[in-house]
Amino acid sequence: MEININTLPLKNLPSVLAFRRGVIVSDAPLEYGTEHGVFPVPVIRHGTMGTQNVNEKTGEKGDLETVAKGERDVRNLQVIESAKTGQGMIDLRVRFTLKALPLADSMYSCANSKAENKSDAEKMRAMLSDFIKRAESSSGLVEVSRRIARNIVNGRWLWRNRLIANSVEIFVTAGEKEWEIKDALRVPLYHFDEYSETEKEIGDLLAGGFRGNGDKVAINVLAILNLGVTGSTEVFCSQNYEPDNSRSKNSGDLSRSLYKLTIFGHEQQSGVQIVGQAAFRDAKIWNALRTFDTWYSEYGTIQSPIPVEPQGASLSMMDFFRRQKESSAFGLFKRLNQIDPDSQEGMYCIASLIRGGVFGDSEKKRGKEEGGEE
Template sequence: MNAPEFKKLPGVLAFQRGIVVTDAPFFNVLDDGQSPVMVVRHGIRGTQNINKNGDAEKSTAAEAKRQEVSNIQTTDTAKLDEHAKALAVRFSLRFLDLDNVLFACAPSATDADDLVRSYRDSVAGFIQRTKDSTGLDEVAARFARNIANGRWLWRNRSIARSVSVNVTVAGQLLASFDALATPLNHFDDITDAERQLAEHIAAGLRGLDDAGLEIEARLDFGVRGALEVFPSQNYVENKPRGFARPLYCLGTAERLDRDSGMGFDSTRIMGHAALRDQKIGNALRTIDTWYPRYAEHGRPLPVEPNGASLEAQEFFRDKKTSAFEFARRLNTLDPASPGGMFMIASLIRGGVFSGGKES
């Protein structure tokens, strides 16, 4: 019989993601169809905007001490076609059977012989209780709301005048949503359409239905013309001098024409603008209102073992409320409790939970 809780986690313990997400490419919505939104690399002449009250030596600007007004940069931009009447963004996802999320569970040199076997049994027991619980339905409803409200559109959502989200399964429309009318900061009052989507998500996590979801958002910005839109940004270590912002895109950059007569090209098409799958996944799992300071902070966090928030640059979960702590108590954890639902979402997220030496 397994102990009520484990003194330590196995030395090798990892869970694979319980959700499969694709990138989300951008498309111009035209009167006669759709066309890709492209990322274009070009030069700009901006101004120096350094906080002169700050420490120039620690400034993020490479040349903070310069007194020049001009700030010459190379940057990437994604803009709608001048004839576009809207932006379309679409991606696919599928929720996997929770029975398959345990990826690795093996002992370290100091682990007791029966730890791994007992812990595997503990995971299997928690997952079975999860599948029979209302906790899984609540987690699925929260994922459904974050699909419906278009949180995954990030900055594009905040500048849109209207956003519609359509979800289809096997070519059949499952649900439609007015994204801007769907709450971002709480998960109360789940609508019938959200519930229908949540039932499909829960069926996937229970291993009852493996059909994927096709999701498309259509954004009307209230204007027509070559409006800037916002795909994911790439992080680049040691960027070249004067290089401002690389954007994520699909495909291959066009080759530069060095025989153009002038010896240079003023713009270069880099590829098809898109939101990265990782960024979409982060938005979809922004469902953690179970952390202790939710009433104070007032907004959900992405499900992270320690409640890490890049936006606030803070950890919102301490050792007692972390996923690592709940992982030690799977045998007694109620899947319908706040901690249990957080742990369900943590298993869907996946990650490495390997334990260290016993304290």
């Protein structure tokens, strides 16, 4: 049956609607440079003694009587992991690889669990196919690609290391092409205007990958940071989430666990337990690269981009900025047949497809919205 996409929007998304992430991103290992070469930044497990600073209820008289009575220890004894460079450190180096995949291959599944709703899934497939065809030739896709390029060359993906650096150089290679950004700290973080030629060229390469044009070229990125200090210095990689109830069982009361890669052939330092090489996990790199949603309604006030998320979730501000159905990916995908890829809504939809994820409406929710349940 031929689907006419020029009709009213869908009332509900299919119960199963999922998209693959439109990029391949590698982990980003941390290294440090010395006069004698480049070495992995080790993750060191060690003990530390801090102080108790949890905001707890005080006694009836408003004082901390429990401390004086010995019921609460002032000390906070912990086992933690830290990422530290070696004594001869001159600079910090972080690298990762990125590759754009065709938008046309982004859909993983689109179906309804109930046979009577099968037509909705068929219409959704047709709407997606039409939108992607229009997006492939749109200036909206070019803009989204250039925004990713800006977040590559401004070093947003370095996270806290960027904030403590005196200077950041970034080198990007793809095939036989090379780009050098000598002062990444001067590339804008909070807006996406006035792109440099470097950003345009890297963006065009990404856009070609999203269109499925030619070879799937990998983009290799290296950042070299001058931290303004030499010697053994703490740097910052991804941190693991450790549920409280798993610490004593699995990690020996480890209070802070860092993401790390295996270091092959690396000798243990005397008296120090080295448990791996510090790294950013791929998800943290990708979160930074897709932090370019300036199309949400509060941007004019907040003046800060947020990551492309279905409901505009921002961990830094602990809020959802697209909680309204009309502005969320869930709401916009229902009317893709009415959305111009060059519009702000269209560019957000393109970016959401590249982000990937699960967007379906459950059958229970469908029943409620259609009046099938009390």
